[in-house]
Amino acid sequence: MAGALIGEAFISASIQVICDRIASPEFIDLFRHKKLDQPLLMKLKRTLLTLNAVLDDAEEKQIEKPAVREWLDDLKHAVFDAEDLLGEINYEALRCKLEGEAETADKFTNKVWNFLPTSRNKFYQSMNVKIQELLRKLEDFVQLKGALGLTEVVGRKFSQRTPTTSLIHEPYVYGRNEVKENLSKVLFSDDASKDDVSVITIVGMGGVGKTTLARMLYNDDRVKEHFTFKAWACVSEDYDAIRATKTLLESVTSKPCNTTDLNLLQVELREQLRGKKFLFVLDDLWNEKYTDWNCLQTPFTSGARGSKVIVTTRNKNVASFMQNVPTQPLEPLSHEDCWSLLAKHAFGNVNCSAYPSLEEIGKKIARKCNGLPLAAQTLGGLLRSRLDSEVWNRVLNNSIWELPTEKSDILPALGLSYHYLPAKLKQCFIYCSIFPKDYEFKVEDIVFLWMAEGLIPQAENGDNMEEVAKEYFDELLSRSLFQTSGKSSFVMHDLINDLALFMSKGFCSRWEGRESHEVERVRHLSYAREEYDVSLKFEQLKEAKCLRTFLPTSLNPYNSYKNYYLSKKVVQDLLSSHRCLRALSLSSYRNVTQLPDSIKNLIHLRYLDLSGTAIERLPSVLCSLYYLQTLLLSNCSSLVELPADLRKLINLQKLMLGGCASLAKLPVDLWELISLRHLD
Ligand SMILES: Nc1ncnc2c1ncn2[C@@H]1O[C@H](COP(=O)(O)OP(=O)(O)OP(=O)(O)O)[C@@H](O)[C@H]1O
Ligand SMILES: [Mg+2]
CATH class of the missing domain: 3.80.10.10 (Ribonuclease Inhibitor)
Known part of the structure; x- marks a missing residue:
């Protein structure tokens, strides 16, 4: 039942496309007719598949092992070269078809092919040589994979994050009063929807403050009077219905519970909740499977009218099947609020007006965070007790991505949104890093570029490539990696754009x-x-x-x-x-x-x-x-x-x-x- 997400290596999408191409009838036909070395081609396919099998492992290990990172990086380029080479051969197949050579091909015997214009013959010979060279290169990668200890992984879970808790630890929460008031109205109203239990969903990019807002609501003084039970469950990437249900049940009964039988847990929870008004927070939901959610929420339905579930997620698709009151999109903070937050962390109890020069630099640093509280807090923490303008200037002028990982949560936090993208979407996302920051784009601007770059596969259901590309776009939008800007334009948050560029290596x-x-x-x-x-x-x-x-x-x-x-x-x-x-x-x-x-x-x-x-x-x-x-x-x-x-x-x-x-x-x-x- 665990809906584990896997971090796919983005290059595996390219390998899949190459292997499909090798297996295509046009390609096989061309090889048969044109003295291209077909067994060699099949060997190429097998080698690529062998490499593909260990890519997910490599994707994960590269974070700690520079040698793996280098291996993956070099392999990526070899695969790109393979794409170009096969593209060239495929072009030849197309050319033959369009210029009428294919029809006559069947009539020719091999002998006749020997009399083909020498330039063509040379072309095919050179292709054979190039495939051979490529194969040799790829075989080196196969050899090295053993030495690097890369293996096939099946359904491994991957979570690097500390679970969230309901306890408030922000010294002060900035710029969220209005949204909190709006949501409080829904929270404390007993007739918000036709169902007894309403689900309030807070959606936004990583680090924008969804958990913080949920925590504010959860700890509101009125909650105690209004609800009989309240419970907080951090769901996160490795969603597990048993674990989540158990957490809720233990909170409700204030007793440890030893069973791991989902049925028993659900029956018990349903009984506890019967006729009672409760507030649950399901923090950080990733799982998009409707059936999984349905399973989790079944016991909730016995609760009294006015019961509420607050869900936080980065993914609007998750929200779409959960909410029965309108979703609350959470926007980044204003630059001013971001600066107040940064200053709070940097100065602690010191009065910042005593340092006007730092204030000036600090405001510029805050702008770099572009409203992302996570970034403001991280940079503020980095500057804490270092009240020296040289240090502050250095932080201003350095890329946020160059911060050592032990000092920054930004890359791990935002990187997660990237990590769990399917390989195809990873490629499309990375490609968007060529758009400058603050660049407003329309769906059409990007869709045809993705198609041109071969990032969009032919749909299995026969959908046109453009439609598939638009679906990809919507998916990236719903995962908060794009943001709407105006009526039909989109932008990438600065740090998300940086993330894409960083990942493109x-x-x-x-x-x-x-x-x-x-x-x-x-x-x-x-x-x-x-x-x-x-x-x-x-x-x-x-x-x-x-x-x-x-x-x-x-x-x-x-x-x-x-x-x-x-x-x-x-x-x-x-x-x-x-x-x-x-x-x-x-x-x-x-x-x-x-x-x-x-x-x-x-x-x-x-x-x-x-x-x-x-x-x-x-x-x-x-x-x-x-x-x-x-x-x-x-x-x-x-x-x-x-x-x-x-x-x-x-x-x-x-x-x-x-x-x-x-x-x-x-x-x-x-x-x-x-x-x-x-x-x-
Ligand atoms: N309005 C705010 N004022 C002060 N600090 C904030 C505010 N919003 C968020 N923070 C701080 O920024 C950090 C990131 O916030 P939070 O964990 O709530 O983001 P999130 O949207 O839940 O991220 P994720 O998608 O990774 O779960 C937290 O450490 C939090 O304390
Ligand atoms: Mg969160």
């Missing part, structure tokens, strides 16, 4: 200034677009051999109407040397009037954003980028025509042409674009 990168960057292993890059983006700014990119995303961003959406210039050399270099690009944006650069033919090199390209450029024509070779899914051309006011062969882009799902005032006509056979779902 260098393969996602965000350039905001002119600082130098570690680029060799970067796959996804975003940077702040400037009025003149000269080639010097991108000099370091030469070393990023495997770049997949190139994305200029700006924080102000109105800035997209400004004029920006990107050095022609940068475009040339991108198209000729970054052959793994999957998502490329040159949006808003007004000097981009054409694209060189070398764009045909970018066979992996799935997302091309040229909106707001002065592009006049697209090169016809663009139509050989068969993977292309998204082509954004909004506000290209100089665009006069689309390439005639556009129908060849059989994977194109989204074509945006709004504001293309000079575009007189569309190619007649546009209806042949079988995947197209959005045409504007």
Whole structure:
């Protein structure tokens, strides 16, 4: 019955995709026909699966063992390389199909293949060599896994947190009076809902103060008069109905209870509660299974009208089936409250007005916490009794993520939200680290990028990939990893954004200034677009051999109407040397009037954003980028025509042409674009 959550290694999602691809009929067909080494391919699959089996173990052990961390990190890159290699081969399968080679293939004997154009033959030979090299590399990882003691884990529980208790330990609670008053009204009302027992759910990101608020309510003086029983159960990640029921029963009877039989426990609890008004707190619920909740709450129904259960959770999905009064979303604190909290912890009983210079730095530190009490409390604790502006400045200028783990709860607390994401969602979440802090995004902005990066699997129920991606988005939103901002925009909390970047361990990168960057292993890059983006700014990119995303961003959406210039050399270099690009944006650069033919090199390209450029024509070779899914051309006011062969882009799902005032006509056979779902 225990609903244990497992921390999956995010790379296992990629391995799954690769193995599915290897097993696909198109792939097998291609190998059969094109003298590609099929047994080698099967060996590759087996090796990947062998590695996959120990990944969950590695994910967990990497925290304590740097060697495991390095192993995992290197493996991740080997797997990315494998993705690129198989993507290249799969492209060839697509090309054959679309250019008519496949039909003739069956008619050819092996002998005839020997007379194929030598360039093609060479291609297949080089692929065989590359698979061999990859396999050799992966076999090294297999060997090392033994030496590192990595094993297969099945259903291991994982909890690093001390259970919460009902005792108040905050010296003072800031900024929660209003929400507390609102919830008190529900708590002490006997007719809040049609059911006898009402469930009040407090939802919010990790460390925002849900438990603290529940504790305030639980310890309210009126509770004693109003309820016959009250009990607090910390449920946490390794939910266990037996343990939770036992805790509640022992609190209600004030007696230890020896049985571990769920049935006996439930019967006893139901009898105790019969006709009585009770208040239970179930703190920190993770389990999303409706049946588990149903099982836990069955004995509650014998309670008297007006009984209440307060649930705290990070996950709105948990809330959705539990609440029968509206959910209480808990927002971060104001900067002022955050500063008061930080000061309380930093100064203790010392009067802070005696230190005006520290106050100034402290307020800036508090802003870094972005309303998260957990961060304010941690940093306040770090500065406690160290009333020296040099120390405070150091804390201000250092990343919160660089704090030693023994001094900070932030990473373990927030990291948990990441840890329990399924592997697929981990990848999507990490990818969002390329968005700058405070960047407002819409669902569409991210969904098509995820798809381009191969982070969205084909749905088993036949749902379209875009729908799956939207479900992923909702899931991250409900787990409080995104927050709503305005009507249809979203943001990531600064610290959550930092967490994503930290977890990417260098393969996602965000350039905001002119600082130098570690680029060799970067796959996804975003940077702040400037009025003149000269080639010097991108000099370091030469070393990023495997770049997949190139994305200029700006924080102000109105800035997209400004004029920006990107050095022609940068475009040339991108198209000729970054052959793994999957998502490329040159949006808003007004000097981009054409694209060189070398764009045909970018066979992996799935997302091309040229909106707001002065592009006049697209090169016809663009139509050989068969993977292309998204082509954004909004506000290209100089665009006069689309390439005639556009129908060849059989994977194109989204074509945006709004504001293309000079575009007189569309190619007649546009209806042949079988995947197209959005045409504007
Ligand atoms: N309003 C507040 N005033 C003062 N301290 C606060 C406030 N809110 C939270 N804290 C402190 O911040 C820390 C984190 O708060 P809390 O444990 O309530 O967060 P949570 O939302 O329950 O986090 P999690 O999702 O990890 O369970 C606690 O140590 C708490 O004492
Ligand atoms: Mg909590």
